[in-house]
Amino acid sequence: MPETLPLPCTGRYATEEELTESLSRKGTALPGSGLYPRDGTETVTAIESAISEVTIPEQHLNVVVGAGMSAVSGAVRFGLATTGNERGNPAPLAHARELYEQSTRVFDNLRSIGVARTTFDSGDATSVGRVVAKNPGVIFAETVANTPGMPVLDVMELLERTRTHASDKDRPIAVLDNTLPLSTGIDFNSMLTPDDRVLIVESPTKSAMHNGGLLGAVYSKNEELMDGFRKFKATEGLVTSTQADQEILEALEATIPGFHSRNRALFESTGRIAVALADAQAELGRSTDFTVDFPLLPNHDNYDYADEHLVNGVSPVVFMACTNFEEGSARNLYRRISKxxxxxxxxxxxxxxxxxxxxxxxxxxxxxxxxxxxxxxxGYDVDQDALADAIYEAAADA
Known part of the structure; x- marks a missing residue:
């Protein structure tokens, strides 16, 4: 019978020395030489090197996982396990109130299995300070929330509070989701130090992969945290598909060179749309069926911070929040705009x-x-004037 089964992707070694050399790389940032895919491969190392060009420029300070939500859930669970082991007790989770819907579901599931949690207002620097003082095991927030209110985290306040925490041993681990502004908007390479207990998570599925495939990224300047998360990734199976890795690498080689220029165009396009929506909302007055809250609009609570600290852009998305809370309101608003x-x-x-x-x-x-x-x-290749004008007319024509 002819051989039709897939070829094994595990390593095969003729000598004890070759096997030992490969085993020594297990759980490190170095490629696993084909020992077993979850422990690393040369292609995964190359993917991490490519990602590092737009995150923190050292491959061993970047870990790639199967998807953006794998990065979120994996980093939070790693942080809870790490601080729980350090303290000898299960560590509580503190997370922002306004979060991407999928992240909220992750934390609801953690609560259902006994993880204690509290919430805070990520757009309020005072609230951020208070939550650090409560000494949770993990603090999670989105740098710019993927919600209609779009609160902006005062990253510098969070870093300052965690750096001056009363007990170094009990310092929480902060997990920050930077998927909306990305490194184009917030450059953590210039902000973090090797002592910061901070993990940045992103979804390279969007700009880095151009939505051609799933990918998640976790990065930090803290080598101890990154070494620990790399081992956690293998244990939990948060890996990319071996068969997809070459396609991921080829996609990144095509997208990374123009990464920041595309993102800036996306941010500019979205900002123009936000202004058009705000003008339409004002035109409709009390009869408006939506509101818009975007960080670069002067009436946003975090406008001053965003205007000063996110000079290269804030977000590729903006929200029209329905003023009518009846079922089907979002679809009706979509229908009104799209038709x-x-x-x-x-x-x-x-x-x-x-x-x-x-x-x-x-x-x-x-x-x-x-x-x-x-x-x-x-969009990064649209007629921005025509798009903003059309959205204004559609939104104002209630």
Whole structure:
């Protein structure tokens, strides 16, 4: 019978010396030489090196996982396990109130298995200070929240508070989701020190992979944390697919060179849309069926911080929050916007479409089944004037 089974991807060694040399690399940032894929491969090392060009520029300070949510859930669970072991007791979790829906579900699941948790307002520096003082095991927040209110975390306040924590031994681990601004908007390489107990998580699925495949990234300047998370990744199976790794690497080789320029164009496009929506909301007055809250609009609570610290851009998405809380309101608002003649023209022209995710050359529209909003993502290769004007007309024509 002819051989039709897949070829094994595990290493095979003829001598004890070769096997021992490969075993010595297990759990390190070095490639595992094919010992077993979950322990690292040369291709995974190359992927981490590629990602490091837009995060922290050292491969061993970056770990890639299977998806953005794998980075979020894995880093938080690693942090809870680490601080729990250090303290000799289960460590509580403190997380921001406004979070991406999937992250909220992760933390709901942790609570259901006994993890104590508390919440805080990530857009309020005083609240951030108070939560550090409570000494949780892990503090989780999005640097710019992927929610209609879009609170912006005062990262410098968080770092200062954790650096001056009363007990070095009991310092919490901060896990910060930087998926919206990415390193284009917030450069953690210039902010973190090797002593900071901070893990940054991102979803390279968007700009880095151009939505061509799933990928998650965790990075930090703290070598002890990164060494620990690398081993945790292997134990928990938070790995990329061996068969997909070469495709991931090839995608990154194509996308990384233009990473920041595309992101800046995305941020500019989305900012123009946010201004158009704010103007439309003002035009509608009390009859408006939506509100918009974007960090670079002067009426946002965190405008001053965002305007000073996120000079290269804030977010590739903006939200239209429904003022009507009845079931189906988000779909009705989406229908009103997407069926407007100016928007239909742009759909036919390939400038905007209805669909999930962001980071594309076109803009996109999406309404939520689970929450009361429509999300609009800018595009990096669109007619920004035409797009903003059309969205203004569609939004103002209630």
């Amino acid at each position: 407007h003649p100016r928007i239909l023209e742009l759909i036919n022209d390939g400038q905007i479409y209805g669909g999930q995710s962001f980071g594309f050359k076109e803009a996109s529209l999406l309404y939520s089944h689970d929450a009361n909003y429509v999300r609009i993502a800018g």
